[in-house]
Amino acid sequence: MVKMKAISSFAALAALGLVAAGCGGSDDANVEGSNGGDSGESATVEFMHLWPQGSSAEHHRIVNEIIEDFEAENSNITIDMQVLSNEQYKDQMTVLSSSNQLPDVGMTWAAGYLDPFVNGNQFAPLNELLEEEGLRDDFVAGTLEAYEKDGETYGLPLELNTVYVYYNQAIFDEHGLEAPETYDELEEVINTLDENNVEPIALGNRDRWTGSMWYMYFADRIGGEDALNSAIDRSGSFEDPALVEAAAKVQELVQNDSFVSGFNGLADEEAKSMFMNDQAAMYMIATWDLPNYTTNEDVPQEFRDNVGYFKFPTVDGEGDKDSFVGGPGVGLFVSENSDVQDEAKQFASYFVNEWGERAVSEAGVIPATVVDGEELELPDMYVEVLEDLNQATNLTLYADVQMSASVAQTHLDLIQSLFGLEITPEEFAERHEEALSQE
Amino acid sequence: MNKVMSDKWFITLYILPAMLLLGILIFIPLILTGYYGLMRWDGIGSMEFIGLTNYINVIQDGVFWRSAGHSFLLALFSTLSLIIYLAVAMILASKIKGSDFLRKIYLIPMLLSSVAIAQLWIKIYNPSNGMLNEILRGLGVQNPPLWLADPNIVLYSIFVPILWQYAGFYILIYYAALKGIPESIVEAAKIDGATPVQIAFKIKLPLIMGVVKVTVVLAIIGSLKYFDLIWVMTGGGPNGASEVMASYMYKLAFANNNFGYGSAVAFMLLLITLLVTLVVRKLTADKEEIQY
Numbered sequence: 001m002v003k004m005k006a007i008s009s010f011a012a013l014a015a016l017g018l019v020a021a022g023c024g025g026s027d028d029a030n031v032e033g034s035n036g037g038d039s040g041e042s043a044t045v046e047f048m049h050l051w052p053q054g055s056s057a058e059h060h061r062i063v064n065e066i067i068e069d070f071e072a073e074n075s076n077i078t079i080d081m082q083v084l085s086n087e088q089y090k091d092q093m094t095v096l097s098s099s100n101q102l103p104d105v106g107m108t109w110a111a112g113y114l115d116p117f118v119n120g121n122q123f124a125p126l127n128e129l130l131e132e133e134g135l136r137d138d139f140v141a142g143t144l145e146a147y148e149k150d151g152e153t154y155g156l157p158l159e160l161n162t163v164y165v166y167y168n169q170a171i172f173d174e175h176g177l178e179a180p181e182t183y184d185e186l187e188e189v190i191n192t193l194d195e196n197n198v199e200p201i202a203l204g205n206r207d208r209w210t211g212s213m214w215y216m217y218f219a220d221r222i223g224g225e226d227a228l229n230s231a232i233d234r235s236g237s238f239e240d241p242a243l244v245e246a247a248a249k250v251q252e253l254v255q256n257d258s259f260v261s262g263f264n265g266l267a268d269e270e271a272k273s274m275f276m277n278d279q280a281a282m283y284m285i286a287t288w289d290l291p292n293y294t295t296n297e298d299v300p301q302e303f304r305d306n307v308g309y310f311k312f313p314t315v316d317g318e319g320d321k322d323s324f325v326g327g328p329g330v331g332l333f334v335s336e337n338s339d340v341q342d343e344a345k346q347f348a349s350y351f352v353n354e355w356g357e358r359a360v361s362e363a364g365v366i367p368a369t370v371v372d373g374e375e376l377e378l379p380d381m382y383v384e385v386l387e388d389l390n391q392a393t394n395l396t397l398y399a400d401v402q403m404s405a406s407v408a409q410t411h412l413d414l415i416q417s418l419f420g421l422e423i424t425p426e427e428f429a430e431r432h433e434e435a436l437s438q439e
Numbered sequence: 440m441n442k443v444m445s446d447k448w449f450i451t452l453y454i455l456p457a458m459l460l461l462g463i464l465i466f467i468p469l470i471l472t473g474y475y476g477l478m479r480w481d482g483i484g485s486m487e488f489i490g491l492t493n494y495i496n497v498i499q500d501g502v503f504w505r506s507a508g509h510s511f512l513l514a515l516f517s518t519l520s521l522i523i524y525l526a527v528a529m530i531l532a533s534k535i536k537g538s539d540f541l542r543k544i545y546l547i548p549m550l551l552s553s554v555a556i557a558q559l560w561i562k563i564y565n566p567s568n569g570m571l572n573e574i575l576r577g578l579g580v581q582n583p584p585l586w587l588a589d590p591n592i593v594l595y596s597i598f599v600p601i602l603w604q605y606a607g608f609y610i611l612i613y614y615a616a617l618k619g620i621p622e623s624i625v626e627a628a629k630i631d632g633a634t635p636v637q638i639a640f641k642i643k644l645p646l647i648m649g650v651v652k653v654t655v656v657l658a659i660i661g662s663l664k665y666f667d668l669i670w671v672m673t674g675g676g677p678n679g680a681s682e683v684m685a686s687y688m689y690k691l692a693f694a695n696n697n698f699g700y701g702s703a704v705a706f707m708l709l710l711i712t713l714l715v716t717l718v719v720r721k722l723t724a725d726k727e728e729i730q731y
Contacts (some may be wrong), residue, residue, distance in 0.1 A: 092641030096673065097483045116481040116482070116483045116484060119481075119484050120483035122479070199567065202581055206674060206676055208676070213457070260566075261585060262566025262567065262587065262588040262589075263588065264676070265564070265676075266565075266587075267588065270561070270565065279567070357653070385669070406696070407698075416677045417678040417691065422677075
């Protein structure tokens, strides 16, 4: 028995040794990286992105190709890549930045998400890079601005998304419906579908930002492009009658059975699968989903042929249909604490340049950089979307992205209550004012 | 050798590695969490000492207490469900046919990861094409409940898979304990004319009371800090209707970037769990343990 104890405590000691060795290992890696940077001979740039092979195969492949090309052109630089899926990525960013260990290059979201990182001096300012390489002109107007803070840019946007309502052409034809141009027409479409026992709109409001997009469009159509923005930046108010009216319109839709039943408990993925399995006639989502309706071979051809889209309709004769909800998705940041910052910046600008063309033609991503759509062979829907972008009068950045993290959570929770008919439009406005005034 | 083992220095030396591991992985982070709770900190930038403000805010935070209420409700349900598990274990332990097979079946949920269980039950609960509502509609129910979307029932909808998930674990523990009761005692009772019910309540239950107490503590602690299924299935929603202490803490720290306040909530969670554990132990303390 005594001997057993001795053995087990030895095992514990050995385990401790392993833990210590594990810590040591990562330290060594860092030292190596910094040495390389100082001498200018060889450098390792750590790069973290959020497109795993499983869920974003095309993105993943293009990233790998760009890295290979970059390494071939710059034989002294090695890219050390780490991939995480969306939610884990966000957690990892928080954990790494709290210990000053962000990768040299990584992905970030715009506006509100950026704030704590910029305030904590985690991201390197990129204005210089944008000017000296003439990189600034490559971006679609309005995209870089979302990554700006106090006149300095902290991220290079990769994607640009606008939100549309997609609809199932086959279901519409079956009931003699056409894509609505006005809110009244939309209501008629919904009524007809309801009468025929077809779920009109797929909505996964467990994720809450999905519902927020509906609210944002009503706010834009009723209150104009500035109503919501100024309420968020405090030059206006959420108690603006137009914004209260927008909230009321959302509840009107809910009361008319416009959304699939139990939408507040469904994830966006579940709602999407309902739309893609012909179980619902309409679905609002941003253009990041375009591949599913055009090129993605995993989606049945028959379904892809049947998908159409329409711009969010005007409401009571008000609103501009060329005003969009959307914004840049992820962008690249360079870590302020990077030991190989020059190489990291070099890689980031190379990546952005290469990404543009390949992204749209191969992965079906609308990039944030200017792309000449005419020279590429693209599905019709892409050409139309790129045209819409050229004609767009306004792009309103997603509300939860514009807001600081804690206000965004309040907004999203309130969206869920609004859709769940738990609060009135007035309370909805009031609670937003409360949250924003505490900032 | 015995002399060596009674030497305090050797004892210290032997427990040192385990103590170090525990210290580094558990106790130091615990203390740090309490310390972070004293700060205003977004998790990224520099910290600012603000004294007990966070803790005072937690105590006045309605959302926190509502979440705590949900956690306690889960603890209550978990504890009550132990009765069912115990009954099942008793039936399995009495020599019925196929008990071995059934025991294995009950254990399957334990082998699945929480995320897999969550996905499974999300499918079952799907309001329009989920198994449960299909069956209800087949039975003629016009508007079957929106299990995960209705704020009034969402909490109970999630309790079901949580209790289901741990059933096998507790049944296994009870089964092992019941199997440890010497056959001769049961035989003697039978000869004296005891009915099966009497044997269960007067012989078996008192003999495994020690184990039952442990499972009560386990169930309560496990419930108070429960997180995973709830997080995957509803994320605490709709609008906080299924929020528990741990998911609220996680949201504050990782979604709101409010690590200071999140840490304070985490520390409160620890204090509450400790307090409840002490109370439960006190309540179930017995002067004399029954021995075979």
